[in-house]
Amino acid sequence: MTVRYVLDGGRVGTLEDFWQVAGESIGCGGYFGRNLDAFADCLRGGFGTPDDRDFVIEWRDHETSRRNLGHQEAARQLEKWLARCHPTHRAHMAARLAEARAGRGPTAFDWLVAIIEEEAPGTLELH
Incomplete structure (x- = not known):
């Protein structure tokens, strides 16, 4: 039996909102962490997703999420990461930030x- 996790993209205005929505749907007890690495860990299994069953992630109203999680949100997140990153990563992070501010890159x-x-x-279905 396939488990279906539904993400309400209409509730996603920021990356922090995504963590909340994904945690409620996918995460163990509503929480799996609030960063990209924790999200990847969750999807690997053992942190809320089933280890022995198939699952589908149905991202409803994903176009709203796509707009809200665009380059401006990427730049906002990269600014925070730049402030906390290791000094050896600052040049790379600053370059990624400059790209996002210019509306380029992921x-x-x-x-x-x-x-x-x-x-x-x-597993991803965009609706």
Whole structure:
């Protein structure tokens, strides 16, 4: 039996909102962490997703999420990461931030879709 996790994209205005929505649907007890690595771990199994059953992630109203998690949100997140990253990563992070501010490169939505496609291939349905 396939488990269906439904994400309400209409509730996603920021990456922090996505963590809340995904935690409620996918996460163990409503929480799996609030960063990209924790999300990837969750999708690998053992942190809320079933280890021995198939699952589908149905992202409803994903176009709203795509707009809200665009380059502006990516830049906002990268600004926070730049402030906390290790000094050896600052130049790379600053370059990513400059790209996002210029409306280029992957968006926050792209980051999430890439993680789903990498960690749980074939499970994402965009509606």
